[in-house]
Amino acid sequence: MASSDESPGLMPPGDGSVPPGKTMTVGQHIIDKGAQLMQSLKPIKQMSQHVCTFASYSHDMTRQIETHHYVSRLNQDFLQCAVYDSDDSNGRLIGVEYIISDRIFETLPPEEQKLWHSHGYEITSGLWVNPRVPEMIQKPELRDLARSYGKFWCTWQVDRGDRVPLGAPALMMSPQGVNVGMVDLVQKRDDKYNISSDELKKSRIDIAIPEMTNSYADYWMQTGKGFAIDVENTDMKLRAPFP
Numbered sequence: 001m002a003s004s005d006e007s008p009g010l011m012p013p014g015d016g017s018v019p020p021g022k023t024m025t026v027g028q029h030i031i032d033k034g035a036q037l038m039q040s041l042k043p044i045k046q047m048s049q050h051v052c053t054f055a056s057y058s059h060d061m062t063r064q065i066e067t068h069h070y071v072s073r074l075n076q077d078f079l080q081c082a083v084y085d086s087d088d089s090n091g092r093l094i095g096v097e098y099i100i101s102d103r104i105f106e107t108l109p110p111e112e113q114k115l116w117h118s119h120g121y122e123i124t125s126g127l128w129v130n131p132r133v134p135e136m137i138q139k140p141e142l143r144d145l146a147r148s149y150g151k152f153w154c155t156w157q158v159d160r161g162d163r164v165p166l167g168a169p170a171l172m173m174s175p176q177g178v179n180v181g182m183v184d185l186v187q188k189r190d191d192k193y194n195i196s197s198d199e200l201k202k203s204r205i206d207i208a209i210p211e212m213t214n215s216y217a218d219y220w221m222q223t224g225k226g227f228a229i230d231v232e233n234t235d236m237k238l239r240a241p242f243p
Contacts, residue, residue, distance in 0.1 A: 004059060006167065008162060011162070011164075012163060012164055018092070019092070019164050020163055043072070046072040046073075047082070049069075049130060050071070050087060051069040051071060051081070051128060051130055052067070052128075052131050053066075053122060053127050054066055054175055054182055055175075056173050056175065057154070057170050057171075057172060057173070058170065058171040058173050058228070059170065059171075059228040063159060064182050065085070065159050066188075067084075067085070068083065068085070068091065069097060070083075070084065071099075076101070077100060077104050078099070078104070079098070079100075080097075080098055081096065081097040081098070083095040083096060083154075085156075094155065094157075095154040095156065095169070097150050097152035097153075098151050099145070099149070100148060100150075102147045102148065102210070105148075105217070113216035114219040115151050115171060115227065116149040116217050117152070117176075118148075118174065118214075119150060119174060120209030121174070121176050121209070122174045122175060123142050124205075124207050125197070126199070126204065127186065128145070129189075129197075131195075135203055139207075142204065147209065147210060150174065151171075152171070152172040152173075157170060167231075168231045171226075171229065173218070173226070176221055
């Protein structure tokens with residue numbers, strides 16, 4: 001069965017485009033525009049922020065990707081993010097990340113906490129940016145996020161060439177000040193948005209992060225071990241339990 005740390009094997013046939021498929025017809029564009037006018041799309045319209053940052057695979061820290069989070073806030077302690085591989089109109093949805101405050105994180109059982117990563121380094125190092133938003137405007141939000149934790153599942157490993165989502169989802173981790181060869185990725189992102197991560201790092205020196213992160217978060221840093229997801233056959237529950 002599929003595993004998040006194994007190559008998916010043969011790709012679907014096609015012309016090499018990602019994803020494979022025919023160009024949208026004029027008729028399909030008309031249908032989509034009509035539906036867009038008539039439907040509320042309320043969850044989508046709650047997305048109020050675009051964040052560009054980076055992530056590594058929990059089972060393979062040598063693989064890093066640039067990510068684009070489109071963020072909606074459910075309350076002051078909980079955010080949910082649709083994660084894309086770019087901010088282009090044809091960006092591919094590659095996963096989802098949930099972000100919670102440290103207050104909520106501390107209520108989770110230890111085995112659950114191992115699946116989450118801290119955001120303090122990601123923010124204070126200048127890796128986490130809200131493109132085109134002045135730093136002074138995003139600074140209050142960054143102060144809160146620096147104490148938050150995220151759980152990010154990648155469902156489409158486009159960086160290894162998957163033309164469609166294949167295999168099991170992969171757990172992702174946040175950079176934590178360990179040199180994993182991300183320099184070129186960061187420079188490319190900085191050039192695109194005309195920013196400097198090094199300058200952002202200097203401007204964020206006043207953002208406080210916890211002196212000690214929960215020992216179960218960023219589990220790979222404590223143990224050198226990551227997580228891979230294996231899909232296994234299991235007996236189905238064919239009947240709901242009697243009330």
